[in-house]
Amino acid sequence: MAEGRPGTVRGGMVEDALADRRLDEEDHTRARVYGLLARYLAAPPDADLLQLTRGLGESGTPFGRALAELAARAAEASVESAREEYHELFIGLGRGELLPYASYYLTGFLYERPLAELRDDLRTLGIARVEQNKEPEDHIATLCEIMAGLIEGRYGDGTLDLQRRFFARHLEPWAGRFFTDLERAKAARLYAPLGSVGRLFVDIERAAFAMAD
Amino acid sequence: MQREERRSGQGRRGFLKLAGLGAVVGTVAAATGTKPAQALAAEGDRGAGYRLTEHVKKAYALARF
Numbered sequence: 001m002a003e004g005r006p007g008t009v010r011g012g013m014v015e016d017a018l019a020d021r022r023l024d025e026e027d028h029t030r031a032r033v034y035g036l037l038a039r040y041l042a043a044p045p046d047a048d049l050l051q052l053t054r055g056l057g058e059s060g061t062p063f064g065r066a067l068a069e070l071a072a073r074a075a076e077a078s079v080e081s082a083r084e085e086y087h088e089l090f091i092g093l094g095r096g097e098l099l100p101y102a103s104y105y106l107t108g109f110l111y112e113r114p115l116a117e118l119r120d121d122l123r124t125l126g127i128a129r130v131e132q133n134k135e136p137e138d139h140i141a142t143l144c145e146i147m148a149g150l151i152e153g154r155y156g157d158g159t160l161d162l163q164r165r166f167f168a169r170h171l172e173p174w175a176g177r178f179f180t181d182l183e184r185a186k187a188a189r190l191y192a193p194l195g196s197v198g199r200l201f202v203d204i205e206r207a208a209f210a211m212a213d
Numbered sequence: 214m215q216r217e218e219r220r221s222g223q224g225r226r227g228f229l230k231l232a233g234l235g236a237v238v239g240t241v242a243a244a245t246g247t248k249p250a251q252a253l254a255a256e257g258d259r260g261a262g263y264r265l266t267e268h269v270k271k272a273y274a275l276a277r278f
Contacts, residue, residue, distance in 0.1 A: 007227075026230055029234045030234060145220060204233075204234065212225065
C-alpha cells in the first residue's frame with residue numbers, strides 16, 4: 001500500500017492516538033475526510049478503498065451529494081481504470097495534467113517558498129520526512145494527511161487553533177483552486193467528484209474556522 | 214464566559230453538522246483511519262522506485278534553477 005508516496009495514509013482504525021482524547025463527531029468526520037482525500041491523492045485507490053467509497057454520501061447537502069457522486073463513480077471504476085486515471089492526472093510522462101503542490105499553485109514553480117515555510121512548520125511540529133520519500137512535502141496528499149493528524153492530536157497539541165493556523169498557511173491559499181482544477185481535469189472521471197468533495201470541504205473548513213471555537 | 218464558549222462551540226459544530234459533516238461519513242470513519250506517526254513515512258514498495266524517479270524527474274524539469 002501507499003509507500004514512498006505523498007501522504008502515505010494507511011487504512012485502519014485509529015486507536016491509541018484517540019484513547020485519551022474524545023473528538024466531537026464533526027471533528028472525527030473532518031479527520032476522516034482529510035484521510036479520504038489523502039488516500040486518493042497519494043496513490044490510486046486499491047480495491048478496498050473503491051469498495052468503501054461506494055457506500056458514501058447522502059442527498060441532503062451539496063457535500064453529501066458530492067460524496068454520493070464519488071460513490072457512483074467508484075462503483076463504475078476498477079482498480080485498473082483508477083490507476084490509469086491517476087497516472088494521467090498526476091504522473092504522466094515528465095508531468096501529469098496537474099501538479100498538486102502548494103509551491104506550484106502559489107508561485108508557478110516547484111520547490112519554492114511555500115515548501116520552505118511548510119518545512120519550518122513541520123520541524124516545529126516534529127514531523128520528519130523519512131529519507132526514502134522523495135516527494136516534496138507540499139503535495140496536497142501530504143497536507144491532507146497532516147491535517148488529519150492535527151485534528152486527531154497525533155501531531156501538535158490537537159487544538160483547533162493549531163489546525164486553523166496550519167490550514168490558513170498551507171491549504172487555504174491554493175487548495176480550493178487545485179480541487180476545482182481536478183474537478184475539470186480532462187483525464188478526470190473518478191477523480192472529478194473527488195475534486196468536488198475537496199472543493200466543498202475546503203469551503204466548509206474555511207467557513208468553520210472563521211467561527212469561534 | 215463558559216456559556217459563551219458553549220454557544221460558540223455549538224455554532225461551529227452546528228455549522229459543520231448542517232454542512233454534512235455529521236454521521237453521513239460514518240463509513241469513511243470505519244475505513245480511513247490513519248496509523249499514528251505514519252505521515253510521510255515511506256515503506257518498501259515494489260512500484261515506488263519507478264514512480265519516485267518520475268516525480269523527481271518531473272520536479273527537476275519544472276523547478277527553476
